[in-house]
Amino acid sequence: MTIEKVFIVGSGLMGGGIAQVCAQAGMSAILNDENKAATEKALNTIAWSVGKLIEKGKLKEDKATVLGRIQIASGFERASDADLVVEAVFENLDVKKQIFKNLDAVCKPDTILASNTSAIPITELGVITGHPERVVGIHFFNPVPMMRAVEVVKGICTSEAVMNSAVEFVRKIGKSPIRVESDIPGFILNRINLVSYVEAIRLLERGIGTVSDIDTGVRMAFGRPMGPFETGDMVGLDVSYGGLTAIYAESHDPGFLPPQLLKRKVKAGQLGRKTGKGWYQYDNDGNKVEG
Ligand SMILES: NC(=O)c1ccc[n+]([C@@H]2O[C@H](COP(=O)([O-])OP(=O)(O)OC[C@H]3O[C@@H](n4cnc5c(N)ncnc54)[C@H](O)[C@@H]3O)[C@@H](O)[C@H]2O)c1
The missing domain is CATH 1.10.1040.10 (N-(1-d-carboxylethyl)-l-norvaline Dehydrogenase; domain 2)
Incomplete structure (x- = not known):
């Protein structure tokens, strides 16, 4: 599956960076957070970071074009036609489980649901949904715009097709995918x-x-x-x-x-x-x- 529209739940340190790298790669990125101040802060940080990358000659497009690909959404409705959702909220199993349950109810059946968790088993998030085969770990490193490795983590139920699409997405945003074949806590890196x-x-x-x-x-x-x-x-x-x-x-x-x-x-x-x-x-x- 080619990923063009990405919905990001959680606009903190990691979520903001994930939206930025998606927009830089030409994708449409929608940022969600339960706290409005967090999305506003994320947009400011992204604008600053994109400006710096342009100044250093690392980005060829102008700032308005890149920032124009990022939108804010207060609920999950706009996740309904996303190709990929990346969850990046607090590292709390119960909070994450509830989010996956809600996403499963609104997203189209082939939307890939990813978590940026550092330690929670992907399988535990997958089984909360009706389609655990579409749940995968996409684990970015901080700061997201700078760090090139991204782990792509397989839960017990994650399908090979979903793993391959996630790997392709990581390449599309200019990063190096590291496949993690089992969702042990801490993954590899x-x-x-x-x-x-x-x-x-x-x-x-x-x-x-x-x-x-x-x-x-x-x-x-x-x-x-x-x-x-x-x-x-x-x-x-x-x-x-x-x-x-x-x-x-x-x-x-x-x-x-x-x-x-x-x-x-x-x-x-x-x-x-x-x-x-x-x-x-x-x-x-x-x-x-x-x-
Ligand atoms: N900080 C790191 O270096 C790092 C690196 C890799 C992975 N991670 C993982 O990424 C995830 C996010 O970490 P972070 O450092 O960006 O956290 P953060 O505290 O900066 O941001 C989390 C955001 O999630 C929002 N949030 C909480 N519950 C929500 C909900 N129900 N719906 C919508 N938004 C909600 C919060 O308002 C907050 O803005 C965690 O799972 C963490 O383990 C963090």
Whole structure:
């Protein structure tokens, strides 16, 4: 199936970015959120980001053309003729289940229903609907306009045709699809990333290295653009903590047991860039405060 019209539920950090990359690829994108302020904020962020990409010569079209492909919808009615719906609301199973149930009732039978979840099994969302074969994971990375990998995740019931259409969609938006053949929590890339994050926190807890030295070392030795603590602050300590908790709950693999220090910082509201303090401290413009 060729995807031309995409409906996005949830216009936060991820949903806004997903709408942007769809519009940049010439698709029509409809943004939905239960909170009107979130869609307005998403539109402003998209306008800023598209402007930056044009300035850097990375986008050939003019801003008005790209932004003209994005619309706002308050309910789910306009999902009825979408080719693809991407759900990107809070990481909460009950909230997501209700959304899939509602979408199943309004969408045409061949609309692909995707979730951007980082850890919830796709199968659990699929079985809520009358057509679990059309439910798939399309897992983007943050920030969506910059990160090129996108995991395409198969639930037990997801059909091969739906997997192939999702892979084709990811290519159409200029990203690299990574097929994940089973919906284990954390999929492939977060499992790899989180193990090194947990190890970095444990080394810090034991006083073996400092936040700044560990980040510098990882950047310099492995050619990564950011160290584990810098990445942790960008993603949100609560998001990583939630991911680790979900993987540990299902696997009981001690490698994914959330470290005490991470748990304490989440409880203290030190969630990273979004709260101005995480592993580092940030000023009101989001710049790292040294020392
Ligand atoms: N933040 C990341 O780095 C990241 C990376 C990959 C995947 N994810 C996943 O993407 C999803 C969204 O994460 P986010 O960081 O964009 O969250 P966010 O908090 O920035 O945005 C979530 C949005 O969903 C909206 N929402 C909540 N319930 C809704 C409903 N019933 N109907 C419509 N809108 C509703 C909220 O108002 C909010 O604007 C989560 O499943 C998360 O695990 C996040």
